[in-house]
Amino acid sequence: DAPALCSEITLLFRDNGPREARNKSRLAFLVEEWGSEQFRKELDLRVGHPLLTAGRPADRSAGSQAKSDHIGIHPQKQAGLNYVGLVVPVGRMTAAQMLEVARLADVYGNGEIRLTIEQNLIIPNVPDALLPALKRERLLAEFSPDPSPVMRGLVSCTGIDYCHFALVDTKSLALATSGYLEGKVASNQPSLSINWSGCPNACGNHTVADIGLLGKKARVNGEVVEAVDVFLGGRVAAAAGVASAGDSSVKALENVPCDELPQTLEKVLKKVRKTLEPAPETVAA
Numbered sequence: 001d002a003p004a005l006c007s008e009i010t011l012l013f014r015d016n017g018p019r020e021a022r023n024k025s026r027l028a029f030l031v032e033e034w035g036s037e038q039f040r041k042e043l044d045l046r047v048g049h050p051l052l053t054a055g056r057p058a059d060r061s062a063g064s065q066a067k068s069d070h071i072g073i074h075p076q077k078q079a080g081l082n083y084v085g086l087v088v089p090v091g092r093m094t095a096a097q098m099l100e101v102a103r104l105a106d107v108y109g110n111g112e113i114r115l116t117i118e119q120n121l122i123i124p125n126v127p128d129a130l131l132p133a134l135k136r137e138r139l140l141a142e143f144s145p146d147p148s149p150v151m152r153g154l155v156s157c158t159g160i161d162y163c164h165f166a167l168v169d170t171k172s173l174a175l176a177t178s179g180y181l182e183g184k185v186a187s188n189q190p191s192l193s194i195n196w197s198g199c200p201n202a203c204g205n206h207t208v209a210d211i212g213l214l215g216k217k218a219r220v221n222g223e224v225v226e227a228v229d230v231f232l233g234g235r236v237a238a239a240a241g242v243a244s245a246g247d248s249s250v251k252a253l254e255n256v257p258c259d260e261l262p263q264t265l266e267k268v269l270k271k272v273r274k275t276l277e278p279a280p281e282t283v284a285a
Helices: 002-016 027-034 036-047 095-108 128-135 170-182 258-275
Strands: 072-075 081-086 121-127 153-156 193-197 211-220 223-232 251-257
Touching: 002 027, 002 036, 027 036, 081 128, 095 121, 095 128, 121 128, 153 170, 170 193, 170 211, 170 258, 211 251, 211 258, 223 258, 251 258
Parallel strands: 153 193, 193 211
Antiparallel strands: 072 081, 081 121, 211 223, 223 251
């Protein structure tokens, strides 16, 4: 039913969504204007029957709220098969890398490739016997199943290259900053989520990361430069808090020039490390 439901949501937005201003032409603004109850009522009418309300995920018991990023080599329910989660730094791939991923999926799996909300990918249905050969493939040095704690949790929006809303080059800055921080965080440290958003639309979900970075322009010493606001302590879990610009205890720093960010975050890490959860277990490549 999901494709039909998504289609009706799209049509509902098409017919009723705010279109006067381009920066307001988003589904979230329609839900905010109507309220969730009215939106749900209109959607029920389009679908033709009342939709079920959200329930508790079956795999989340009261004592188990851990979030998996699917990175690493993990056994599937099917005996003898595994899925291999690979980190794609900031979700950016070249055409050649895409073709190589497709080849690996054909050779070692069943041709399937799955994408995650963290901008990474999964090759499922890899037999036990083929794992050693897969781990020796050259691409796994670039898209690692056993990345550093910094690269493991790195997420970035599209940035200024392909989005006219963005105020900074998020992907390039994310790679450069994380490359610096990799040398400051031991490989056995817990995974660290660093999310970049290039503008207040927050496509990088910077409010739900250990460290969230919101791009902006700021005036420093009389010059306009690329800068970020730094948010701390966001989470995605049952007991999660969502960082808010109105919460001074979460928005830790403002107007940090991007060329000073690596050294600034090095200092911030000392505070963040105390709150991190243990890193998920993975099989090293």
